[in-house]
Amino acid sequence: MNNLNQADRVLVIASARDLVDMIKEGAGGNLEVTYAANQKEGLEKARKDLPAIIVLGYLEPQGTAFQLHRKLQEGWITKNIPLLIVDLQSDDSRPVLSMEEGLQMEADEYLALRRGDGQVSLTRLAEPIARLREKLHTRLKTTANIVREAILDPNTFCVTWEQVPGRGAFEMQQEELVENARRAARKGKIHAVSVTDNPGGNPAISTEILCTEVRKLGIEPLVHLAFRDKNRNECESILYGLAGLGVRNLLLLTGDYPSSGGFKGRSKPVFDLDSVHGLQLVQMMNNGMEHEAMGKKTTLAPTDFFAGTSVSPFKQSEAELMGQYFKLKKKIESGADFVITQLGYDARKLHEVLTWLKVHGYSTPVMSNIYVLPLGAAKIMNTNQIPGCVVTDKLLEEVAQEAKAPDRGRSARLTRAAKMYAVAKGMGCAGAHIGGHGLTYEAVEEIIGKGEEMAKDWRTLVAQFDYPQRDGFYYFERDPQTGLNLETPAARPSRGSRTPIYEFSRLAHVTLFNPKSVVFKGFRPVARRLDSSSTLESAFGFFEHLTKVALFGCMNCGDCSLFDVAFLCPMSQCPKNQRNGPCGGSYEGWCEVHTDKKCVWVRAYERLKKHKEEEEIGDNCVPPCNWELMGTPSWLNFYLGRDHSAKRLGIQPPQEKAKPAESDKAKEAKETKKAA
Amino acid sequence: MHLSEFFRNGRFVITCEITPPKGVNTDEFLNTVDMVKNHVDAVNIGDNQRAVMRAAALAVCHLLKQKNIEPVMELTARDRNRIAIQSDLLGASMVGIENILLVSGYPPAVGDHAQAKPVYDFDSVSLVSAAKSLTKGQDVTGHALDGAPDFCIGVVANPGLKPAEPHLERLKQKIAEGAQFIQTQTVYDLEVLERFMEAVSKFNVPVMVGHTMLRSASMASFMNSNLPGVCVPDKLIRELEGLPKQKIAETSLQLSIDLLRRMKPLCQGIHFMVAGWEQHMPTVAEAVAGKRPLRP
Ligand code: SF4
Numbered sequence: 001m002n003n004l005n006q007a008d009r010v011l012v013i014a015s016a017r018d019l020v021d022m023i024k025e026g027a028g029g030n031l032e033v034t035y036a037a038n039q040k041e042g043l044e045k046a047r048k049d050l051p052a053i054i055v056l057g058y059l060e061p062q063g064t065a066f067q068l069h070r071k072l073q074e075g076w077i078t079k080n081i082p083l084l085i086v087d088l089q090s091d092d093s094r095p096v097l098s099m100e101e102g103l104q105m106e107a108d109e110y111l112a113l114r115r116g117d118g119q120v121s122l123t124r125l126a127e128p129i130a131r132l133r134e135k136l137h138t139r140l141k142t143t144a145n146i147v148r149e150a151i152l153d154p155n156t157f158c159v160t161w162e163q164v165p166g167r168g169a170f171e172m173q174q175e176e177l178v179e180n181a182r183r184a185a186r187k188g189k190i191h192a193v194s195v196t197d198n199p200g201g202n203p204a205i206s207t208e209i210l211c212t213e214v215r216k217l218g219i220e221p222l223v224h225l226a227f228r229d230k231n232r233n234e235c236e237s238i239l240y241g242l243a244g245l246g247v248r249n250l251l252l253l254t255g256d257y258p259s260s261g262g263f264k265g266r267s268k269p270v271f272d273l274d275s276v277h278g279l280q281l282v283q284m285m286n287n288g289m290e291h292e293a294m295g296k297k298t299t300l301a302p303t304d305f306f307a308g309t310s311v312s313p314f315k316q317s318e319a320e321l322m323g324q325y326f327k328l329k330k331k332i333e334s335g336a337d338f339v340i341t342q343l344g345y346d347a348r349k350l351h352e353v354l355t356w357l358k359v360h361g362y363s364t365p366v367m368s369n370i371y372v373l374p375l376g377a378a379k380i381m382n383t384n385q386i387p388g389c390v391v392t393d394k395l396l397e398e399v400a401q402e403a404k405a406p407d408r409g410r411s412a413r414l415t416r417a418a419k420m421y422a423v424a425k426g427m428g429c430a431g432a433h434i435g436g437h438g439l440t441y442e443a444v445e446e447i448i449g450k451g452e453e454m455a456k457d458w459r460t461l462v463a464q465f466d467y468p469q470r471d472g473f474y475y476f477e478r479d480p481q482t483g484l485n486l487e488t489p490a491a492r493p494s495r496g497s498r499t500p501i502y503e504f505s506r507l508a509h510v511t512l513f514n515p516k517s518v519v520f521k522g523f524r525p526v527a528r529r530l531d532s533s534s535t536l537e538s539a540f541g542f543f544e545h546l547t548k549v550a551l552f553g554c555m556n557c558g559d560c561s562l563f564d565v566a567f568l569c570p571m572s573q574c575p576k577n578q579r580n581g582p583c584g585g586s587y588e589g590w591c592e593v594h595t596d597k598k599c600v601w602v603r604a605y606e607r608l609k610k611h612k613e614e615e616e617i618g619d620n621c622v623p624p625c626n627w628e629l630m631g632t633p634s635w636l637n638f639y640l641g642r643d644h645s646a647k648r649l650g651i652q653p654p655q656e657k658a659k660p661a662e663s664d665k666a667k668e669a670k671e672t673k674k675a676a
Numbered sequence: 677m678h679l680s681e682f683f684r685n686g687r688f689v690i691t692c693e694i695t696p697p698k699g700v701n702t703d704e705f706l707n708t709v710d711m712v713k714n715h716v717d718a719v720n721i722g723d724n725q726r727a728v729m730r731a732a733a734l735a736v737c738h739l740l741k742q743k744n745i746e747p748v749m750e751l752t753a754r755d756r757n758r759i760a761i762q763s764d765l766l767g768a769s770m771v772g773i774e775n776i777l778l779v780s781g782y783p784p785a786v787g788d789h790a791q792a793k794p795v796y797d798f799d800s801v802s803l804v805s806a807a808k809s810l811t812k813g814q815d816v817t818g819h820a821l822d823g824a825p826d827f828c829i830g831v832v833a834n835p836g837l838k839p840a841e842p843h844l845e846r847l848k849q850k851i852a853e854g855a856q857f858i859q860t861q862t863v864y865d866l867e868v869l870e871r872f873m874e875a876v877s878k879f880n881v882p883v884m885v886g887h888t889m890l891r892s893a894s895m896a897s898f899m900n901s902n903l904p905g906v907c908v909p910d911k912l913i914r915e916l917e918g919l920p921k922q923k924i925a926e927t928s929l930q931l932s933i934d935l936l937r938r939m940k941p942l943c944q945g946i947h948f949m950v951a952g953w954e955q956h957m958p959t960v961a962e963a964v965a966g967k968r969p970l971r972p
Contacts, residue, residue, distance in 0.1 A: 062788065062790075063788065079921075085894060087901070094790070095786075095902070097898065098726070098728065098786060098787055098788060099726045099727075099782065099786045099787070099902060099903070100725070100726040100728050100787070100951065102895065102898040102899070102902055103888065103891075103895060103898075103899070103949075103951040103952075104891065104895070104951050104952045105891065105892060105894050105895040105898055106891055106892045106894070106895070106921075106924075107892065107894040108892070108893070108894060109893065109894050109897070110893075110894035110895070110897040110898045110901075111897070112897070112898075112901035112902070142918050215920065216920050216922045216923060217920075217923075218919065218920055218923065
């Protein structure tokens with residue numbers, strides 16, 4: 001998960017090896033020093049190994065070091081690697097750079113280390129070595145991802161500040177956003193500035209581009225990446241761009257449904273990936289993605305993303321909340337480095353996430369969402385107009401009271417935020433994600449300052465954040481002493497529901513789609529026959545489609561996910577096409593988008609609960625729909641081992657079709673047998 | 677036109693050094709000249725500056741003259757004996773070069789031909805007296821010239837050099853021999869310049885303070901350890917250290933502007949030495965000295 005090794009590699013490029021010895025001597029055990037003796041080798045190693053620091057010394061012939069310094073500074077791959085030029089001067093040595101070259105130097109650091117002639121013994125170089133070590137370590141600190149360090153370090157409370165970009169290129173909202181980032185960078189009290197991605201499903205200026213600007217201002221950006229508007233290729237493409245520009249911190253989110261305010265109407269919702277898929281993609285990229293190009297397998301250089309996601313514990317019903325935790329399990333298994341909670345004000349709910357993680361043996365850090373709540377926003381959230389954000393009647397009433405003060409509630413809401421900060425910190429969160437409309441940097445500092453002061457007394461503040469929802473379900477039993485949670489799961493009263501379609505589908509599934517069943521074995525040759533003729537295939541496809549449209553509202557995606565969602569089609573029944581669990585937007589069980597329909601994941605939970613199988617929701621990470629199969633009969637795809645369900649069950653494609661591959665495998669198997 | 681004319685008219689004079697091509701292709705060189713030409717009173721052309729072999733300053737200055745750009749031709753004593761020095765000066769005058777900067781020149785060891793034989797037949801003082809003598813119609817051995825050149829003679833000084841006395845003594849001699857203006861090594865400390873200006877005030881010769889924009893913290897450290905007399909204060913280096921690359925130029929230009937604005941009342945001009953950062957020179961010059969009116 002935390003690939004910190006990369007940060008410890010130092011590449012030394014110099015004609016003579018003495019620098020290597022000095023660095024090894026000075027650096028202590030935790031630096032891995034590699035060496036290149038000339039320009040060509042140096043460039044190759046720098047590009048391939050992506051060291052944390054490059055140290056450049058004298059290179060034969062004179063002038064080479066300067067040339068190489070230019071190439072490293074300008075090269076796309078190496079431009080972000082700190083470059084330290086070390087001049088080991090003695091009376092008989094040539095300088096690394098001539099005077100003219102020195103005046104044009106753009107390396108990150110230049111260090112002239114004086115040594116007498118013929119001084120080879122390292123002990124006599126103690127002083128220069130110490131300086132070199134100091135420089136290396138300060139440099140390593142500048143390349144380290146301070147957000148990652150702050151979140152992972154139990155002694156640091158990470159603070160991020162959420163910025164909301166708006167529509168338009170030259171608007172005050174963008175001006176303020178950049179100004180906020182600039183102030184934050186200058187003051188150095190917060191670790192990252194996060195920029196939301198088309199907030200509220202409205203078009204806004206691109207978060208990726210703003211984030212690279214934020215980085216230039218000298219503060220780490222946290223890029224929100226929502227899957228509402230981008231398909232998998234676009235996401236991958238953006239991620240390459242961000243990695244290439246040195247932007248490393250991500251928050252991967254499903255995203256709100258597109259608003260109706262798009263250009264000439266509502267935009268097409270994409271939702272090609274869900275957040276579980278997004279995390280898997282990032283994980284794959286961080287490990288060095290393998291792909292095939294022109295028949296050759298290649299591995300891409302690993303990226304260094306630190307990716308978080310969100311979780312929404314502020315859910316009212318058992319089914320919704322359980323869905324959140326099932327999905328969280330998948331997110332963690334897919335490599336989530338941290339999670340940020342959805343907006344809510346119930347301390348027991350925040351504590352619930354921490355307890356859930358602890359009880360399930362996960363050490364994923366949690367950032368608490370602290371939204372500075374003015375009356376206007378409270379009213380909107382109270383009537384559930386912002387999906388997933390919970391403000392209860394009791395809280396609304398309090399905020400309304402506060403707003404009557406001469407400062408219209410400003411100090412009260414900042415104090416509330418500071419108290420939340422204190423509670424989150426005391427409770428064991430890794431950090432706070434602070435947000436709020438029109439929040440100034442000074443206000444954020446005030447929250448941090450007061451929050452830190454109150455953090456030691458956090459237990460006394462818990463009672464002020466007691467905002468249960470009407471009949472709200474909690475995962476754990478309440479701890480009467482603290483007002484928070486015990487580690488005993490609460491009873492889950494829902495009895496589930498029985499629907500004829502589901503019961504029928506279950507039955508059909510067991511008989512027709514079980515690779516061990518007689519029917520399956522018998523039908524497989526038939527499936528092959530059908531598949532071999534396009535007329536037969538389309539006739540069969542038509543028949544299948546008719547049946548499935550009638551029963552499930554099938555969209556003919558060809559990569560059927562009915563098995564994964566208790567026979568509810570996520571392509572047609574879930575507006576966000578969620579395949580791995582609910583989005584965070586449902587309200588008291590109702591879908592965020594079609595507010596007159598139950599969320600499919602709530603229905604799925606109920607259906608499975610009846611059979612005590614609800615835990616299965618958290619079992620498998622379902623891959624995104626394979627659009628190659630679009631419009632083809634999914635039953636055949638299953639029978640012939642082409643769709644994701646077949647692959648999971650180990651159904652192989654028939655042998656003749658993939659002859660060479662199969663025979664290779666057979667050979668291999670024989671050989672391993674022999675070897676055994 | 678003589679630089680001394682500008683000074684006499686009370687103009688705050690700005691020059692910028694531009695490196696001649698290494699080779700015979702002049703495209704890049706002329707492009708660079710275009711970047712600065714409307715923002716300077718003259719362009720300094722180095723003579724195998726910092727001991728790096730390049731196209732002859734004389735020819736390059738001639739090229740500028742043809743384009744109606746005023747050059748200041750640098751001439752060093754490193755690569756020529758007294759015969760070559762005088763002959764080059766006469767040649768320069770013949771093609772219309774009027775402003776010359778006479779320097780002894782960095783030794784070959786700092787440049788790209790470390791094995792070259794250093795000549796130094798003349799030192800910087802005798803250089804000035806030779807040029808002056810030519811303008812009076814005589815060569816250094818007393819032979820009459822058929823037509824005397826007309827030069828405005830400049831010399832260099834290094835305000836940060838320690839100890840200062842011997843250096844100032846030489847400067848005094850150069851002026852006594854006929855130097856008419858001074859271009860200094862780059863100075864980053866207002867106090868250093870103040871002290872220097874006080875010391876040279878009695879010479880009554882216009883001084884152009886030298887300035888090199890800081891391209892990076894590393895380049896500043898390099899100057900500190902390799903250029904005698906140059907000292908970039910730690911405070912300035914720290915301003916640049918650890919800045920994201922994209923922000924360095926912006927910050928560095930601001931540092932230059934702040935510094936030069938404070939130096940401007942002390943001196944009579946600025947001489948930019950910006951090796952490779954010519955594109956930024958107009959921004960700084962304009963911020964410090966205002967838009968340049970067309971040449972008087
Ligand atoms: S059905 Fe559920 S998961 Fe899908 S969009 Fe609606 S609320 Fe979200």
